[in-house]
Amino acid sequence: RKNDTPCCSEKVETKVNKISKTESKDKIFDNFYNEEKSQTEISNIIIKKDKEQIVKEVKADIDLLFSNTCYEIDNIKVEFCEEDTLYVEFTGEDCALLIGKEGYRYKALSYILFNWINEKYGLMLRLEVAEFLKNQEASIYAYLEPVIEVIKEKGTFKTKPLDGILVHIALKRLREEFPNKYVAVKTNVRGDKYVLVNEYRSKEQ
Numbered sequence: 001r002k003n004d005t006p007c008c009s010e011k012v013e014t015k016v017n018k019i020s021k022t023e024s025k026d027k028i029f030d031n032f033y034n035e036e037k038s039q040t041e042i043s044n045i046i047i048k049k050d051k052e053q054i055v056k057e058v059k060a061d062i063d064l065l066f067s068n069t070c071y072e073i074d075n076i077k078v079e080f081c082e083e084d085t086l087y088v089e090f091t092g093e094d095c096a097l098l099i100g101k102e103g104y105r106y107k108a109l110s111y112i113l114f115n116w117i118n119e120k121y122g123l124m125l126r127l128e129v130a131e132f133l134k135n136q137e138a139s140i141y142a143y144l145e146p147v148i149e150v151i152k153e154k155g156t157f158k159t160k161p162l163d164g165i166l167v168h169i170a171l172k173r174l175r176e177e178f179p180n181k182y183v184a185v186k187t188n189v190r191g192d193k194y195v196l197v198n199e200y201r202s203k204e205q
Contacts, residue, residue, distance in 0.1 A: 051080055054086070054121055054123070055078050055079060055080070055086075058078050058086060058088070058117065058121075059076065059078040061116075062076050062078065062088065062113070063076060071092070071094040071095065071097060071098070072092050072093035072094040072095075073090055073091070073092035073093075073094060073095050074090075074091045074092035074095075076088065076089070076090055077089040077091075081126055082124075084122075084123055084124055085123060085124040085125065085126055086117055086121075086123050086124070086125055086126070087126045087128070088113065088125065088126070088127050088128070089127075089128040089129075090127075090128070090129045090130065091130065095129055095130045096129070096130040096132075098129050098130075099129055099130060099132050103132065103136075103164060103165070106127070106129055106132055106165075107164055107165070109127065109129070110125065110127045110165070113125055113127060114127075133165070136165055136166060136169060137169050139166070140162070140166050140169045140170050140173070141169075141173065143159075143160075143170075144170060144173055144174070147159065147174075148174075148177055151174075151177075151178060151181075151197050155181075155198075155199060156197060156198045156199065157196075157197045158186075158194055158195075158196050158197075159194045159195045159196075160194065161188070161190075161192035161193065161194050162193060162194060162195070163193075167185055167193045167194070167195060168185070170195045171183065171184070171185055171195050174195055174197055178197060180200075181197055181198065181199060181200070182196075182197070182198045182199065182200045183195065183196070183197050184196055
């Protein structure tokens with residue numbers, strides 16, 4: 001078992017810290033879902049290359065990125081999970097170290113991978129690291145169960161402030177549940193992000 005010494009993580013930490021210093025945590029995921037971008041625009045992303053070739057290229061580049069670290073990481077999985085979304089999964093003895101306290105390393109890694117994959121291939125990203133995404137989804141889904149019932153009854157709802165990836169999980173879930181409503185990420189006066197569900201006629205309210 002290789003030890004997690006400073007030399008082991010130096011290269012990855014440099015990349016992560018560089019992003020963390022220049023981007024506030026509230027902006028890490030902003031490029032995933034622009035508040036004014038419609039679902040139609042997201043679903044109309046054009047895949048410019050053959051899927052098999054994209055998977056091969058992305059996997060090779062991610063393997064190269066982590067080839068000189070001494071984290072114990074298993075074979076990194078790269079595959080399409082939706083027509084316009086790549087699924088990247090990290091597993092292995094040390095992959096939890098890529099999550100970091102309160103998920104800050106996960107956020108930085110997601111930011112790096114998403115911007116590269118989206119710019120080069122026009123694709124979205126679903127990143128799983130040591131079941132972090134799975135656990136985050138389970139947490140937010142439990143919160144949204146009664147929220148969905150309220151929306152069905154009253155037609156509108158504003159979620160509590162949600163941090164990081166949670167706001168985007170909530171956005172995706174509520175858009176799936178209410179395709180005919182206006183569902184978007186908003187920011188309050190304190191800078192907290194939340195999801196607003198409303199009728200389209202009330203979009204500007």
